[in-house]
Amino acid sequence: MIDPTPSTTRAGAASAAGVPASAVLPAVRRPFTAVFRALVALAALTGVVLDTIDSDDLGRLFSYFTVQSNLLLAVASAWSAHRAWTGRPALSPRITGAALLYISITGLVFHFVLSNDSSGFSMTSDRTPLESVANQLLHTVTPLAAAFDWLVLTAPGGFLLRHAWQWLAYPLFYLPFALIRGAFLDPGTDGRYPYPFLDVDLHGYAGIATNAVVFGLAFYALALTLTLADRVRPHLHGLRNRISPTGSGPLK
Template sequence: MTAPFSTHVPASAVVPPVRRPYAAAFRALIALAAVTGIVIDMVLGNPGRALSYFTIQSNLLLAAVLALSAHRAWSARPPLPPRVTAGALLLISITGLVYHLILADDAAAFSMTGSPAGPHEVANQLLHTVTPLATLLDWLLLTRPGGLRLRDAALWLLYPLAYLIFALIRGALLSPGTPARYPYPFLDVPTHGYAGVLKDAVVLGLLFYALALAVVGLDRVRPYLRGRENRISSPGAGGLK
């Protein structure tokens, strides 16, 4: 007796892959903005020192995620997991918010005391303003909502925690007086002591967690703006493609 003929039809046969060139181009432009800002910062200063900054690391991660997402959109491949792309959004949002709310005045003072103001300001705006805002727009307008879980919010915070440990160990190993021994003022152990730094880290960590929860919550309520040609995500999956 022969087995009954299977009626299962692959999803790819039901919904044919669709290339999304406009979404891919937008993603590629954001990745290019991030890479341009990183290159400017490295040319202006010490490349090794530049790589110690959360700003550079988050923009490197974003550039990699968006470059891969752009390739998938262009070639009609499945999207990246939502937790990956939303995690990149969270990290670059932290970069932009910390800069504009805490560090902007210090950065302006730095550019007026020796660093080339023009190129340095271009890099600052690309890395702290253009990439966060463009990534947020991309996530809000060009992705299908859904796919995030509450546990993702805690998972995303592992990277800021790892960065804190890295920055403290690096600062402890470098000699006193080394330029940018501690990358950010709120991590400066000689000024605040370990207790002060950890207190600031806890406060910032709680704020970052609240921001991560906001991303998850917004993902559940934001509207789905339909449109085949310009969407990054396929109809059957959430997250950025």
């Protein structure tokens, strides 16, 4: 005879009786998701390692938002891969959404601003073979992979409107970090400021403030777009995690 009691009721009763919920609802492992996220973490780390091998100034290298955002994505993806492999609940959407936003900023700013000669902030230059591979991994592969994870492997509805402004904490703290670091370096030092739109020598502090407002508003608009899109997009994965609730966030 089939037990008509819903699983959530059984889980609540078991919890009240002192029995762990996992004893009633078995963990659902997601090996494909786990492997994909492990590969995302590997791609991000590989790009950073290749840049490290080809760099003669590690302080400058790790001052780039690109490198920092890829390291954050690597940590979130590896953590999420472990949870998917072991059937544990997903990471908080606040964490995974932040990783998605930062790597999206990296990809969009690179392709539409830094690689665009008409933007006024172009950083095009000759690259070694290692730099070229790292460049594609860090600016193209990881942003696209993170977007695929969010759209295909993640239940929708996890992002909240308050997350959009909370996620801006890191980009906002990055601004004084870049400016203070540059202030301690001698004028004319190569890479004194990591990006042309943060270069005080070129724009002055008033110009930097204007650039910061423009980019900040654009980043907030992107965060809102991701949040709203997450609430209306279909659930393409098709399989519901029986432990974690619907909309438990990307990279789970």
